[in-house]
Amino acid sequence: MKxxxxxxxxxxxxxxxxxxxxxxPNPLLTEIEEAVVVVVTPPEVEAIYPSTNGENIAxxxxxxxxxxxxxxxxxxxxxxxxxxxxxxGTEVTGVLAxxxxxxxxxxxxxxxxxxxxxxxxxxxxxEDGNVISVAYTxxxxxxxxxxxxKPSGGTVQINSSGDAWTxxxxxxxxxxxxxxxxxxxxxxxxxxxxxxxVLTTYSPDATTGKVTYEDWIxxxxxxxxxxxxxxxxxxxxxxASPIExxxxxxxxxxxxxxxxxxxxxxxxxxxxxxLELAGATDLAGGSGTAQYRYRVGYIDDAxxxxxxxxxxxxxxxxxxxxxxxxxxxxxxxLVSSGETQIFEMEIRDLAGNISAINRQTITxxxxxx
Numbered sequence: 001m002k003x004x005x006x007x008x009x010x011x012x013x014x015x016x017x018x019x020x021x022x023x024x025p026n027p028l029l030t031e032i033e034e035a036v037v038v039v040v041t042p043p044e045v046e047a048i049y050p051s052t053n054g055e056n057i058a059x060x061x062x063x064x065x066x067x068x069x070x071x072x073x074x075x076x077x078x079x080x081x082x083x084x085x086x087x088x089g090t091e092v093t094g095v096l097a098x099x100x101x102x103x104x105x106x107x108x109x110x111x112x113x114x115x116x117x118x119x120x121x122x123x124x125x126x127e128d129g130n131v132i133s134v135a136y137t138x139x140x141x142x143x144x145x146x147x148x149x150k151p152s153g154g155t156v157q158i159n160s161s162g163d164a165w166t167x168x169x170x171x172x173x174x175x176x177x178x179x180x181x182x183x184x185x186x187x188x189x190x191x192x193x194x195x196x197x198v199l200t201t202y203s204p205d206a207t208t209g210k211v212t213y214e215d216w217i218x219x220x221x222x223x224x225x226x227x228x229x230x231x232x233x234x235x236x237x238x239x240a241s242p243i244e245x246x247x248x249x250x251x252x253x254x255x256x257x258x259x260x261x262x263x264x265x266x267x268x269x270x271x272x273x274x275l276e277l278a279g280a281t282d283l284a285g286g287s288g289t290a291q292y293r294y295r296v297g298y299i300d301d302a303x304x305x306x307x308x309x310x311x312x313x314x315x316x317x318x319x320x321x322x323x324x325x326x327x328x329x330x331x332x333x334l335v336s337s338g339e340t341q342i343f344e345m346e347i348r349d350l351a352g353n354i355s356a357i358n359r360q361t362i363t364x365x366x367x368x369x
Contacts (some may be wrong), residue, residue, distance in 0.1 A: 042130040043068040043101075045121065047203030047211075049184040050140035050234060056181065057140050058147030059113060062236040063184035064105040066121065067201035068132075074098040076125040083120045092117065099199050104185070106236075116141045143181075147235035151179040156229050156245030160212075165248045165287045165351035169220060173213040173245065177202060177231040184234040186211070190219050192228050192242065202231065218249055223285055225249050250351035254282040254289050257324065259345045259358040267363040271333040273341075280324035280347045280355075287350035291318040292326055297342040298335045299361075305342060308334070321347060337366040 047067040050057045064084065077096050082105060084092040094107040103124075111117065122135035154177040159166060177183040189197035204211050218225045226246050230239040257279015262268055280289045295314040297307035307314040319326075335341045340363045347355045 039128050040130065041070070042133045043070045043072065043124065043126040044132070045069075045136045046101075047201035048119075048138060049201050049203065050182065051203065052138040052140075054140040054182065056143035057111075058145070058181045058233070058235045059110045059142050060146040060148075060236075061111055061142070061234045062106040063232060063234050064107075064119060065102060065184050065201040066104075066119075067102045067203075068124075068126070069101070070126040070128070070130075071100050072098050072103055073125040073127050073129070076123065076131075077103055081121065081123040085118050085120070086112070087116055087118075102185070102199055102201060110146065111142045113142060113144050147181040147233060147237065149180050149233075150237040151177055151183055151231035151233050151239045153178040154229070154231065154243045156227055156243055158216075158225075158227060158245045158247040163247070165250055166218075167249075167251055167351045167353050169218045169249065169251070171216050171218060171247065173216050173227060173229075174208075174210050175202075175213060175229055176204070176210045177229075177239075177243075179231065179233045179237075181233055181235065183231045185232045187230050187232070188213065188216065189228045189242075190226070192226075194228065194230070194242075218247075222249050222251055222283075248287065248351070250282075250285075250287045250349065250353060252283045252286055253353040254280060254286065254347050254349045254355050256280050256345060256347055256355050256358040259343075259360055261341075261343060261360050261362045265362060267365055268333075269364075269366055271364060271366070272330045273333060273362060275326075275328040275331050275343065277321075277326040277345060277347075278324070280321060282349050287353075289321055289324050289347055290350045291348045292321045292345065293318050293348075294343060294345045296334060297344075299340045299342065307342075315346075318348060333362075333364050335364050337364055339364060 045066060046069050049063065049065045077098055079091065082096055082103060084105060092107050094105050097104045116139055118137060118139045120135060120137045121132065124132045157174040158171050160172060160174055175186065177186065183202040185199060186202045187194055187197045187199055202211055224246065226244050228242040228244055230242040232238045260276045262273050277292060282288050293315045295307055297305055300306055333341050340361050343360045345358045
């Protein structure tokens with residue numbers, strides 16, 4: 001989610017700070033400039049219900065819903081800045097409400113059958129005082145009957161790849177709801193009682209039929225996570241029970257127990273060595289150790305460390321690790337007599353967390369005394 005600054009006066013302070021620091025190198029300047037962009041950017045419409053040119057909308061509609069890119073100043077919302085009219089210009093009266101970045105309109109009476117309605121948004125301000133830059137207008141047409149059925153069913157997928165594990169609390173939700181007339185809004189929560197939830201307009205992608213909700217934050221303890229979603233249709237009917245999406249959160253890196261070259265020797269007189277990785281573990285409740293990789297280098301005459309590639313090319317491909325152990329016999333050293341070989345080992349768990357590097361060295365000396 002975008003960073004938001006809640007006080008209008010903050011814009012003056014931050015702009016002044018940028019002017020003061022603009023000619024001076026300062027590590028905070030970039031962060032301040034980004035904050036200024038957020039503060040001075042006008043709100044934009046991100047999602048609407050009913051959809052543009054939507055048809056067969058229930059006549060007992062009680063949720064015309066609009067979600068903006070920023071929190072909206074409730075004092076700027078009225079039947080002039082958020083107007084609903086019929087083709088002959090008759091205004092629809094109702095109750096407006098603002099919840100953070102979402103504005104809803106509940107008509108005082110049922111809408112007329114088979115009638116086109118136009119919604120016009122203009123003059124609305126965000127909490128920083130910026131006015132929507134261009135009026136936003138769209139239309140929809142009602143059907144021939146009220147809607148009394150609750151939304152039923154749907155899916156929530158956490159992260160588009162559908163992985164069983166995630167290493168981050170911040171995830172992306174792919175949400176799809178089912179309703180006979182269409183869903184207006186959805187509530188998202190980390191708890192089944194929705195004591196703390198986010199309300200947003202349901203506006204699915206035309207191709208996938210799903211809503212992508214980015215930057216959802218899971219609760220902060222590792223383990224099984226459930227995200228709950230319930231839907232509300234345009235007539236105000238709410239899902240009888242929420243749908244759920246599940247994923248396992250693992251933010252802790254695994255650890256390498258021991259990694260030895262020739263059992264821990266510091267030197268060798270042969271150019272074939274034994275590499276032994278043992279005791280690789282993950283924390284209780286973690287995803288479990290899955291793979292290992294290593295890279296090989298040497299110390300040159302100038303004392304510099306040289307590896308066989310650059311960046312990720314240094315490392316071998318991730319290889320399956322079974323039971324937290326791996327033995328590689330007769331590994332050929334790449335150095336000449338008198339030089340020191342470097343070995344660095346990492347392991348990775350199923351979630352993708354990577355351990356700290358375990359580094360070992362051995363000096364090759366084939367010169368007899």
